[in-house]
Amino acid sequence: MKKLLVSITALAMSSSLAACGSTSSSSSSSESSADNSSKTIGIAMPAQELKRWNNDGEFLKKQFEDAGFNVVLTYSNNDATKQNNDVLGLISDDVDLLLVAAVDGTEISKTIDTAKEKNIPVVAYDRLIMNTDAVTYYISFDNYTVGKLQGEFVKQQLDLDNSSGPYNIEFVAGDAGDNNARYFYDGAHDTLVNYINSGKLIVQSGEDSFEQAATKGWTTDNAKKDMENTLTNYYPAGTKLDVALCSNDSTALGVTQAIEARYTGNNTPIITGQDGDIDNLKNILDGKQSMTVYKNVNDEAAVAFEVCKTILQGDVPTAGLVDSLPMEVTYDTGSYNNGAKYIQSYLLLPYVITKDNLQLLVETGLYKWDSNNKYLEEAE
Numbered sequence: 086m087k088k089l090l091v092s093i094t095a096l097a098m099s100s101s102l103a104a105c106g107s108t109s110s111s112s113s114s115s116e117s118s119a120d121n122s123s124k125t126i127g128i129a130m131p132a133q134e135l136k137r138w139n140n141d142g143e144f145l146k147k148q149f150e151d152a153g154f155n156v157v158l159t160y161s162n163n164d165a166t167k168q169n170n171d172v173l174g175l176i177s178d179d180v181d182l183l184l185v186a187a188v189d190g191t192e193i194s195k196t197i198d199t200a201k202e203k204n205i206p207v208v209a210y211d212r213l214i215m216n217t218d219a220v221t222y223y224i225s226f227d228n229y230t231v232g233k234l235q236g237e238f239v240k241q242q243l244d245l246d247n248s249s250g251p252y253n254i255e256f257v258a259g260d261a262g263d264n265n266a267r268y269f270y271d272g273a274h275d276t277l278v279n280y281i282n283s284g285k286l287i288v289q290s291g292e293d294s295f296e297q298a299a300t301k302g303w304t305t306d307n308a309k310k311d312m313e314n315t316l317t318n319y320y321p322a323g324t325k326l327d328v329a330l331c332s333n334d335s336t337a338l339g340v341t342q343a344i345e346a347r348y349t350g351n352n353t354p355i356i357t358g359q360d361g362d363i364d365n366l367k368n369i370l371d372g373k374q375s376m377t378v379y380k381n382v383n384d385e386a387a388v389a390f391e392v393c394k395t396i397l398q399g400d401v402p403t404a405g406l407v408d409s410l411p412m413e414v415t416y417d418t419g420s421y422n423n424g425a426k427y428i429q430s431y432l433l434l435p436y437v438i439t440k441d442n443l444q445l446l447v448e449t450g451l452y453k454w455d456s457n458n459k460y461l462e463e464a465e
């Protein structure tokens with residue numbers, strides 16, 4: 086109950102922050118807007134294929150522009166080489182700050198070192214950039230908790246502490262180049278591992294490690310192919326699949342398609358997800374996907390904006406910044422080590438959405454019911 090209240094408060098506050106971000110900047114003195122207009126922010130997003138990155142990109146751009154900054158926004162088709170080139174371009178354009186959601190957190194490290202040589206501050210957005218001390222801040226959600234919420238959902242649904250099982254489960258993790266993907270997998274797997282060890286949960290495919298469960302590029306197509314192979318090879322006619330623990334919505338979508346095409350069991354497997362993509366919300370309402378872990382990316386963008394603005398104004402973002410933010414954010418200096426150092430992180434809270442509390446999404450102002458009141462669509 087407490088969690089629900091926190092969520093509702095966070096949701097209600099998030100829209101006010103969005104409003105507040107633009108109001109405070111537009112009400113700032115013409116002098117400070119003039120200062121801002123001499124500064125350019127380079128924003129690098131991974132891909133346009135997934136709805137969330139479009140939202141992040143657009144919302145970030147709008148906030149910075151409303152505050153008078155110039156913005157160059159790039160998308161890199163989920164291609165790490167293209168993103169390296171895109172970011173090198175931003176560096177040679179002498180941007181004043183880089184905000185990067187990496188396609189591959191390791192492949193971009195050297196490029197980020199180049200930014201440091203030119204004294205361009207770098208903030209990692211949503212995904213950590215690895216093996217470089219050039220990253221100053223990291224803004225994300227509590228990624229381990231995302232996976233933990235998925236694992237706990239499965240535990241509750243199957244009543245694992247009281248029922249006898251056994252149940253069949255398959256893990257569908259994210260892209261191995263995305264540092265988040267392992268946190269999501271670990272959060273879910275750690276929550277369920279005792280039941281796997283005791284034999285109450287069985288991974289028929291044996292693909293139980295992160296590396297085995299990873300899905301290249303996080304794509305729906307790859308998740309679909311992987312699950313079709315799993316079903317063909319390990320689920321002969323009538324074998325029940327109880328759970329597909331999918332790390333996000335794009336993989337959940339592929340798994341749902343594979344199940345529709347190939348699954349011969351007569352139950353509806355539990356399918357988890359993350360993000361709240363429109364197609365997945367439709368599947369939740371249709372009973373094809375069980376839950377998604379929702380992350381309010383407008384809140385994430387709003388926190389990133391505050392951190393970047395502080396740096397651009399020559400100040401140092403510290404723990405105290407969270408006190409000025411209306412949503413729940415934790416300042417964390419001991420969880421995210423990128424191989425070079427612990428990165429000062431601002432972490433937001435994710436929460437579970439099922440068929441029963443979808444209305445919470447409408448209350449964010451980001452979604453609305455369609456004209457038939459049946460499915461959700463993006464609010465304008």
Ligand code: BGC
Binds near residue numbers: 135137212259263359
């Ligand atoms: C993000 C998720 C997203 C996934 C695929 C992760 O790094 O945190 O929200 O679903 O990438 O793009």
